Amino acid sequence: MSAHDLSQHSMLDLFRLEAESQVQVLTSGLLALERDHAAGDQLEACMRAAHSLKGAARIVDLPVAVRVAHAMEDCFVAAQEGRVVLGRDGIDVLLGATDLIGRIAGVGDHGHAPGAAASVTEDEVDACLARLARVLEGGGEGARPSADPPLQATPPPAVAAPDNPERVLRVTAEHLNRLLGLTAESLVDARWIASFSKSLGRLKRMHNECADLLDGLDQAIPPEARNEHSQAAFSRVRRAVLECHHFLSERLVDLEMFDSRTLSLSHRMHDEAVACRMRPFADGVQQFPRVVRDLAHSLGKQARLEIVGGSTQVDRDILTTLDAPLGHLLRNAIDHGIESPHARRAGGKPVEGTIRLEARHSAGRLQVIVEDDGAGVDVQKLRATVIARNLITREAAERLSEAELLEFLFLPGFSTKGAVTDVSGRGVGLDVVRDMVKRLRGTVRVSSQVGQGTRFLLQLPVTLSVVRTLLADVGGEPYAFPLGSILRTLRIPREAIELLEGRQHFDFDGQRIGLLSASQVLGVGDPAPMGDTLAVIELGDHTGIYGVVVDRFLGERELVVQPLDSQLGKVKDIAAGALMEDGSPVLIVDPEDLLRSMDRLVSAGRPDRVGSSTRAEHERARKRVLIVDDSLTVRELERKLLGNHGYDVEVAVDGMDGWNALRAGDFDLVVTDIDMPRMDGIELVSMITRDPDLKSVPVVVVSYKDREEDRRRGLEAGAAYYLTKGSFHDETLVQVVVDLIGEAES
Numbered sequence: 001m002s003a004h005d006l007s008q009h010s011m012l013d014l015f016r017l018e019a020e021s022q023v024q025v026l027t028s029g030l031l032a033l034e035r036d037h038a039a040g041d042q043l044e045a046c047m048r049a050a051h052s053l054k055g056a057a058r059i060v061d062l063p064v065a066v067r068v069a070h071a072m073e074d075c076f077v078a079a080q081e082g083r084v085v086l087g088r089d090g091i092d093v094l095l096g097a098t099d100l101i102g103r104i105a106g107v108g109d110h111g112h113a114p115g116a117a118a119s120v121t122e123d124e125v126d127a128c129l130a131r132l133a134r135v136l137e138g139g140g141e142g143a144r145p146s147a148d149p150p151l152q153a154t155p156p157p158a159v160a161a162p163d164n165p166e167r168v169l170r171v172t173a174e175h176l177n178r179l180l181g182l183t184a185e186s187l188v189d190a191r192w193i194a195s196f197s198k199s200l201g202r203l204k205r206m207h208n209e210c211a212d213l214l215d216g217l218d219q220a221i222p223p224e225a226r227n228e229h230s231q232a233a234f235s236r237v238r239r240a241v242l243e244c245h246h247f248l249s250e251r252l253v254d255l256e257m258f259d260s261r262t263l264s265l266s267h268r269m270h271d272e273a274v275a276c277r278m279r280p281f282a283d284g285v286q287q288f289p290r291v292v293r294d295l296a297h298s299l300g301k302q303a304r305l306e307i308v309g310g311s312t313q314v315d316r317d318i319l320t321t322l323d324a325p326l327g328h329l330l331r332n333a334i335d336h337g338i339e340s341p342h343a344r345r346a347g348g349k350p351v352e353g354t355i356r357l358e359a360r361h362s363a364g365r366l367q368v369i370v371e372d373d374g375a376g377v378d379v380q381k382l383r384a385t386v387i388a389r390n391l392i393t394r395e396a397a398e399r400l401s402e403a404e405l406l407e408f409l410f411l412p413g414f415s416t417k418g419a420v421t422d423v424s425g426r427g428v429g430l431d432v433v434r435d436m437v438k439r440l441r442g443t444v445r446v447s448s449q450v451g452q453g454t455r456f457l458l459q460l461p462v463t464l465s466v467v468r469t470l471l472a473d474v475g476g477e478p479y480a481f482p483l484g485s486i487l488r489t490l491r492i493p494r495e496a497i498e499l500l501e502g503r504q505h506f507d508f509d510g511q512r513i514g515l516l517s518a519s520q521v522l523g524v525g526d527p528a529p530m531g532d533t534l535a536v537i538e539l540g541d542h543t544g545i546y547g548v549v550v551d552r553f554l555g556e557r558e559l560v561v562q563p564l565d566s567q568l569g570k571v572k573d574i575a576a577g578a579l580m581e582d583g584s585p586v587l588i589v590d591p592e593d594l595l596r597s598m599d600r601l602v603s604a605g606r607p608d609r610v611g612s613s614t615r616a617e618h619e620r621a622r623k624r625v626l627i628v629d630d631s632l633t634v635r636e637l638e639r640k641l642l643g644n645h646g647y648d649v650e651v652a653v654d655g656m657d658g659w660n661a662l663r664a665g666d667f668d669l670v671v672t673d674i675d676m677p678r679m680d681g682i683e684l685v686s687m688i689t690r691d692p693d694l695k696s697v698p699v700v701v702v703s704y705k706d707r708e709e710d711r712r713r714g715l716e717a718g719a720a721y722y723l724t725k726g727s728f729h730d731e732t733l734v735q736v737v738v739d740l741i742g743e744a745e746s
Contacts, residue, residue, distance in 0.1 A: 019105030047076035281359035282310030284319035308358040315463040337374030377448040471554035475524035485591035628658035646744030655679025689718030
């Protein structure tokens with residue numbers, strides 16, 4: 001048959017599909033037989049799979065596959081008849097033969113025809129057949145291979161009939177994404193009908209008002225002014241109005257029914273489009289039982305993988321991306337968790353360790369659990385490793401809870417293993433797991449019990465095509481923040497904002513949370529005037545947490561993700577777009593990118609003040625004074641003194657902190673001490689007078705030093721007044737402030 005014969009290529013594709021299915025049947029069956037040699041149903045399934053592969057390979061003219069499948073079939077038949085017992089070595093040989101058939105068939109290599117790119121040599125085939133023959137000979141001298149059945153007795157590859165509702169069609173991801181986008185647009189259009197129907201309802205009310213006005217006009221005309229022609233005209237108008245009223249009412253009923261049907265159809269179509277992206281969890285993890293078995297054997301251990309929730313529906317993109325992190329977690333479970341057979345026996349455990357991989361839906365999220373019954377994490381050893389690597393002080397490490405210590409396992413390059421092996425020990429793994437899960441808008445948590453095992457919980461969205469978000473108004477535009485990335489939302493009073501080293505923050509449960517304006521980070525318009533409380537979205541990870549101040553919360557929305565045009569490249573701080581119910585577009589924030597932007601903004605030392613009013617409001621607000629002093633007592637005394645006189649007072653703990661505060665905010669006057677760490681008051685005054693934006697801000701020096709040379713130094717540096725701290729009792733400071741910037745406005 002010609003290599004360019006289309007029918008031949010079609011049969012080869014069918015053979016590949018057949019091989020994918022039968023290789024999985026063989027792998028699952030052989031792993032089951034390794035645990036239970038007498039599992040007759042598994043032997044029967046493996047024999048039939050090998051038999052089907054042999055017949056299908058004959059049809060597409062792949063003799064090497066025929067030979068290997070036939071030899072495997074002989075082994076299974078001999079095991080069924082009791083002539084051989086398939087032990088661990090025999091299972092290894094049969095699994096190797098299964099892999100070889102997969103390579104011959106091109107399983108996993110859909111760009112080439114079966115047998116064309118598999119790189120299977122005759123030597124490999126001969127070696128595999130020799131190993132299978134030794135398995136067969138292990139049954140006794142009289143064991144002979146079963147006869148090769150004739151070609152006509154072999155069933156052809158299973159091909160779905162045209163009317164089979166379960167037949168599989170291969171559709172590209174691009175087609176599915178476009179289909180999903182179109183269904184989202186149809187939902188928007190369907191919702192538009194409802195608003196149009198409401199506008200027609202308003203037209204109906206206006207029509208009724210016109211009818212009432214006509215009746216009023218008819219009654220207002222006196223009888224002597226009426227004649228036959230005017231009366232007939234009024235009658236015709238009434239009939240026309242009545243006909244219009246009935247016609248409009250009927251059309252409104254029709255439109256409402258059409259709206260209901262269209263919206264229902266659009267929702268169903270959208271749900272079906274989303275469902276097309278979903279696959280059973282088992283489809284993405286079917287290779288792992290074999291991986292666990294082979295890796296455990298290579299380490300001299302015994303372990304098996306239990307898969308729970310295989311029918312749980314998962315977004316295909318999530319399932320594909322999970323392959324690597326789940327592989328990392330399973331390898332860690334075998335290498336770090338599952339003990340040697342001797343250790344398990346000594347601990348009263350079954351010799352064979354169990355690893356459990358589970359998927360389930362919970363509260364609108366996908367939960368994937370990787371759990372083993374191994375030794376668990378030695379928390380004391382982990383604590384010692386953290387201290388030895390200078391990741392934290394000994395005192396702080398002793399105060400950490402077990403859950404907090406376990407978080408160190410996710411640090412890049414972190415490993416508790418002293419030796420490097422082919423499996424682990426290089427500190428590569430769990431940090432990759434966390435990064436990949438974060439890219440899926442998910443989280444990962446770990447818990448462990450010594451002697452009982454370790455459990456990893458991955459919380460993920462059910463699908464990447466639909467995202468649950470919190471809508472927030474930023475500079476007059478809506479922005480969508482993925483709920484999975486939000487730590488919490490808060491409303492904090494403006495007076496809770498504190499200033500430290502020029503950076504604003506607030507205290508939450510003893511933790512200082514830095515504050516930044518979403519308008520500044522996203523580079524949009526001026527923020528709306530703030531009220532008494534600020535709307536804050538808390539974002540962050542193990543590297544840091546920020547509070548993002550938005551104008552207001554708009555509520556939660558479930559949005560269909562619309563990828564941005566690739567020609568735009570990566571849009572700063574934005575992940576994708578979506579359409580609102582009214583058809584208006586909304587941008588979906590990229591939380592990781594946003595955190596990086598906030599880090600850069602803070603590092604540059606120029607974050608805007610949040611919670612401040614607009615410039616026009618600022619001019620009408622109370623005058624602002626910055627007090628810079630390293631003494632808590634003096635700071636508080638001066639703050640209360642000026643605050644009681646109506647001034648808006650902020651404090652800084654030293655000259656550097658004061659300088660950062662001045663650059664970040666607008667102040668009418670500065671009161672500073674001289675002797676302070678990092679930057680003294682004289683240097684601070686000099687820097688203020690040299691700065692073109694700050695040189696107009698008057699500075700009052702308040703110091704214990706009352707020598708003439710000290711006073712001269714302060715005034716020569718640019719201070720407007722030089723006071724000693726003994727002047728507070730007669731409120732000299734208040735009078736000086738009034739002289740320089742006027743009285744505080746109420």
